Amino acid sequence: METLRGIVLVVHLIGFATLFGAWLVEALGARRITRVMSYGLLVAGVAGLALAAPWGTDHEFNYVKITVKLVILLVIGALLGIGSARQKRTQAVPAAIFWLIGIGTVANVAIAVLWR
Numbered sequence: 443m444e445t446l447r448g449i450v451l452v453v454h455l456i457g458f459a460t461l462f463g464a465w466l467v468e469a470l471g472a473r474r475i476t477r478v479m480s481y482g483l484l485v486a487g488v489a490g491l492a493l494a495a496p497w498g499t500d501h502e503f504n505y506v507k508i509t510v511k512l513v514i515l516l517v518i519g520a521l522l523g524i525g526s527a528r529q530k531r532t533q534a535v536p537a538a539i540f541w542l543i544g545i546g547t548v549a550n551v552a553i554a555v556l557w558r
């Protein structure tokens with residue numbers, strides 16, 4: 443069970459890396475929203491929900507922290523949706539939406555690692 447939990451954590455981190463990597467490429471490039479960002483968010487979210495249940499570990503869960511991460515994930519999802527709709531209509535993503543996606547992602551990593 444512990445190994446399986448470890449594997450789900452690896453999948454969670456791959457989802458995060460996919461979201462952040464795709465965003466970083468665009469931050470240094472055309473600043474567009476890409477489908478790869480949504481795939482990363484989906485993978486991180488599904489694996490995160492699986493990790494939020496107490497199995498394969500005996501450590502205590504900080505559910506306030508997990509809820510904050512979930513809310514931020516939902517906000518990032520909404521920004522991806524609104525941003526890509528705008529991109530379709532006007533060929534550009536509002537700068538605030540684009541940057542908030544990256545800031546939200548970094549905030550979730552910081553919360554994951556620093557909030558004990």
Ligand code: HEM
Nearest residue numbers: 458486487490491493494508511512515547550551554555
């Ligand atoms: C963009 C969104 C997210 C990012 C960037 C992210 C990032 C991370 C990172 C870097 C870790 C490893 C930290 C460590 O083990 O010290 C982690 C662990 C974890 N994440 Fe996330 N996360 C995200 C979304 C979520 C969501 C939505 C949930 C739950 C609803 C969640 C639940 C968890 C749990 C429970 C762990 C701890 C796993 C364990 O110790 O067994 N995460 N996350």
